[in-house]
Amino acid sequence: MRWFRDRKSLLDLGTAVLVAVLLAVGGAWPPATGWDGVALVSAQVLPLAFRRRFPGWVLALVTAATLARLLTTQPHNIDYVPVLIALYTVPSARRASVRWGLGGLSAAALGAAMTVSRGPVDGALLAVAVCVVAWLLGTERQRHAAERAEFAAQRTRFQLERLAAERREQTARRLHDTLARTTTVMLVQAEALLAVGELTSTDRARVDAMLAAGRDALGQVRETLRELRDDGQQQPGPAVAAVLAELTAAGLVIEEEPALHRIPDQVRDLADRIVSEAAINALRHNGPGVRLRVEVEVAPESVRIVVRSDRIGHPTTGTGYGLDSLRTQLAARGGSLAAGPEGEGWSVAAVIPCLAVPAVPTR
Known part of the structure; x- marks a missing residue:
């Protein structure tokens, strides 16, 4: 499990690196603008390495850095790719206000920023549409992940129930082959002794008590066997x-x-x-x-x-x-x-x- 978590962290780090390369190849990385431009692009990319752990914070930081770049430089559609990745991840947040409120606010702010340079259709409408698609893909991915987790949990419960049923069957077989058989032999011998033995009244009373206890024990063993073989279903206890x-x-x-x-x-x-x-x-x-x-x-x-x-x-x-x-x-x-x-x-x-x-x- 620890390796799995580390692997996810490496995947997130690799995603951030790939986005940085994509921005550089697409001309969105502005080395000529000095350290301010480098800082803004870094603020867009670096938080993506922590998107699973802090989806809400990452979306807020990436959106803020992206808006600053769109409003201070010549914007490119590729500039808001980091926001799309953050929107894809935000459906995993626990709070509904983060999943819905922050996601909607981010898409609306991005559309407003693109309107300034690209207009309402090529800028705002396109940006909002792409953001909605990214968010819906993340939501669908989240639903599939939850279904797989439920399936894995049900499979584990089925395996545990099967193992428990096998143990009950083994226990029932051992009880039948050992305790029930031994108790039956003891009862037969005690009844034979009572029938043919020359016993005093006190001894007969003792043998009768032993027979009563043995029959009761044998009845309890048989009842236990029936319960163990009753498809593994436990009878409900008292309220x-x-x-x-x-x-x-x-x-x-x-x-x-x-x-x-x-x-x-x-x-x-x-x-x-x-x-x-x-x-x-x-x-x-x-x-x-x-x-x-x-x-x-x-x-x-x-x-x-x-x-x-x-x-x-x-x-x-x-x-x-x-x-x-x-x-x-x-x-x-x-x-x-x-x-x-x-x-x-x-x-x-x-x-x-x-x-x-x-x-x-x-x-």
């Missing part, structure tokens, strides 16, 4: 409201009602599991009377959940299986989960990505 109500009855103190209704439906189940697991751990490790605070921050691209609790019981180190499993699941979809001491208490902070794909820089 978080029911979990919190049960924990509250057991002594958990929730300072205020968490705003879980704001969480999008696409990540609601995972968010409920995070809150439930954090609340269960708080009561388990601290006992009745522990206070819990749940904070929810909803953004267009992610949901952040922070669960804080007092630490009034014995301190613990690390996290259990529940949080580790959630951390792995979040990491697989680009999120994160962190748990640990915070001041006098304990906190669990999770970031859940939504399905919206963030903007991908153009090439």
Whole structure:
């Protein structure tokens, strides 16, 4: 990934060099005008090396330098090529005001500057039309990049689901071939002993208890096998409201009602599991009377959940299986989960990505 970012930087630098060569070949580089002309052309070209990192600033600087050249020298249509490249990149900006407002303002200013020397048609209309085309090409490029990113994300999720299904099948096969078979053999032997053995009443009671426990264990193994082979679909857990109500009855103190209704439906189940697991751990490790605070921050691209609790019981180190499993699941979809001491208490902070794909820089 670092090499990829460096390669993009090299491509941007190469683009700036090519534009400088193009301006020189086209006669737009005015060495006879002295250092002022060189400075203006440099201000047009050099910012292009940073166009991906700062698309708005680059467009503003390049447009300002281009306007200064067009108004102080004999203009050429080739003079505003740097503006077209900056306009091609600006759709990757995060802020809509930069993508639309600054892009439109740049095109309008360029058209007004060309009107002075070339007139409304050959100057203004041509410049604005070319700017609009460059901006539309950048927008289309941005859309294709976002679609490719979404496709790559879906392919990754499919591969992870396939690997998870293979692991579940392997686990089911091992359970069937080892634990289920061994438990069945133990039950058969215990039933034979009960049928033909000379046992006292106390021994028979013990064998009966062993048979009951073995049958229950075998039933649980079979139920687990059915769940593992149910196409990898996890059964939904209890609603978080029911979990919190049960924990509250057991002594958990929730300072205020968490705003879980704001969480999008696409990540609601995972968010409920995070809150439930954090609340269960708080009561388990601290006992009745522990206070819990749940904070929810909803953004267009992610949901952040922070669960804080007092630490009034014995301190613990690390996290259990529940949080580790959630951390792995979040990491697989680009999120994160962190748990640990915070001041006098304990906190669990999770970031859940939504399905919206963030903007991908153009090439």
